[in-house]
Amino acid sequence: MGEPILQLRDLRVYYYTLLGAVRAVDGVTMDVGRGEWVSIVGESGSGKSTLALAIMRLVPPPGRIVGGSILFDGTDLTRLSEAEMRRIRGRRIGMVFQDPMASLDPVRRIGDQIADVYLEHGVASSKGEAIRMAGEALEMAGLPRDWVDRYPHQLSGGQRQRALIAAAVALKPELLIADEPTTALDVIVQAKIMDLIEGLKRELGMTVILITHDIALAAERSTRIAVMYAGKLVEYGPVDAIVEDPLHPYTRGLIESAPDLWGEKRLRGIPGYPPDLRRPPSGCRFHPRCPLALERCRSEEPPLVRVGDRLVACFRALERR
Amino acid sequence: MPGGVILEAVGLRKYFVKGGGILGGPRRVIKAVDGVTFTLRRGETLALVGESGSGKTTTGKLVLRLLEPDSGRIIFDGEDITHLPESKLRPLRPRMQMIYQDPYWSLNPRKPVGEAVAEPLIVHGLASREEARREALKLLERVGLTPPEDFYWRIPAQLSGGQRQRVVIARAMILKPELVVADEPVSMIDVSMRAEILRLLKDFQRDYGLAMIFITHDLSVARLVADRIAIMYLGRIVEMGPADAILEDPRHPYTAALITAAPSVRLRRRRRYEIRGEIADPSRIPGGCRFHPRCPRALERCRSEEPELAESEPGRLVACHNPLPKGWLSKWLSSGGAS
Ligand SMILES: Nc1ncnc2c1ncn2[C@@H]1O[C@H](COP(=O)(O)OP(=O)(O)OP(=O)(O)O)[C@@H](O)[C@H]1O
């Protein structure tokens, strides 16, 4: 890992709903090194998208960053004005959002939508120049240049995802955040989209943060994997260590639950359900589902501690130190 | 263990026509299911696997007569039900059930889930309201929604996704069906909670000896539940056989592409068998072998002649003019290359 491009410190993001505050991201601390591919994995509602949106400073109301800092290349993004943030979004940090239909305007041509990125940032001086650059971006994403004239509905799911990636990397950002970019896609198309991201990463020297619920997908492509559970980072470390010798019982459960064509032929899961983040369990948030929980886990929150080249938040994992 | 044949599907076809009416738009014929043949035995699970739009759901609806086939035959427990009128189908309906993918849409948001589970017994005149309620409580308990009295009066919004899927399963199983089509029953459910749902289905299967068509786009899930797998591509079965045999030794190039593209924790650095492009539009199915424009093994013949689904070895069927040789996959994976 090179020097960190991103440092999250005790980041907290809550949604203030009528029924109470949803503690979607609740004290996350982690570094991402320049040139790394970090995957953030976790199940539905664990706070992955909220974390990504916080980095972009795009958390929608009633959500709000309530504490902590986000250092991007040394600058605390939580302290920037909206105008300053606009110069970072797209230009230095690109993002592919989770819902592809929501992020493409159905009545505007693909080319116009990518051209916006160039015009907003004053990279192109005319509409014509912006459209020409959009064509180049499409080509970089593996689509024909002249598809700038197409509308989103004329593209397949995989092609739409390529167009969105083209828009996200149009300004050659240093960091690309891709939130579930292949969830709605079939495995063959998914693999090709992952190849595309990998290729662009190499070509542009980008850092990549991939958000996925699929730990196998993460394991195949990343340098490190961060595992989230109920708004908390529970384990973070190099891929091989995480998948071959998980320290956190949730990480272990997740890996064993993932059906694998080359794994054991056995149905495995984790008993119980993830918690309501308005009233998360006391102590370790995983304790009601944890096969290794001790009395202490019910009352005391395990801190995120360094174990070798990993971070882990589990009392039982620390016994192995 | 599989018993006698409960279902035969023979040459099923279902085309949808879009556009061309007063609303305009070019007229398109979508060949959703285009000649599907298989049999299913009691107690057996057949997984229908394929990419989005390959015709899995349409096939499932056809065999349950939830959709009218354009041609082909459906034989249920020895009786040809292809053209049975609804009045004659009604007594058969409780014996065949469908479980839908999305537990959000398959339940009435205002109806207490216990009532939803009891309802099929009442609708089919198989029990009084009182008996149906008692039976529903038993089923809720059975699917792990305990205490059942507490869950009975909840509405779907008060349950998690995994709990809702249990309700949907209880509702299908209360009729003790003989044939169930489970359409992606776990794809909306978090991976840590899938095993319990799948185990539940397997337990019901064992207890009722029911035959199951398990629809999924995920081969690794199919491997855990299916006795046999049928791989679908653009409305046709291109390969079918025992689950392990197909996954360990695929014959069809498309099956090989699906297998090697499946993300895996255990075999992270494997070489994929790459195919070109994406699945075609089912209103513009290529001539000859419908897979030929994407196929790395296509021969001249594949452009003009459609391969029949034919026996390649006992118990296995493949529709391909140039199938992969025996033992291809293990060689591909161990040598990291060379087709
Ligand atoms: N706009 C909102 N208002 C209120 N609560 C929200 C909002 N958006 C998200 N949440 C809640 O915040 C928590 C984290 O949600 P988030 O979308 O970040 O999870 P995720 O890990 O991305 O899940 P998924 O895998 O389903 O995309 C969840 O409990 C969710 O219900």
Ligand SMILES: Nc1ncnc2c1ncn2[C@@H]1O[C@H](COP(=O)(O)OP(=O)(O)OP(=O)(O)O)[C@@H](O)[C@H]1O
């Ligand atoms: N009622 C309908 N009218 C028109 N087209 C339809 C209809 N139902 C299905 N289709 C089309 O038929 C094809 C097969 O659809 P089907 O739903 O059977 O596929 P599937 O394999 O279940 O896909 P998925 O994995 O996305 O659920 C698709 O192109 C679909 O758009």
Ligand code: SF4
């Ligand atoms: S029939 Fe030809 S084109 Fe079709 S899968 Fe076989 S080799 Fe490929």
Ligand SMILES: [Mg+2]
């Ligand atoms: Mg999300």
Ligand SMILES: [Mg+2]
């Ligand atoms: Mg379907």
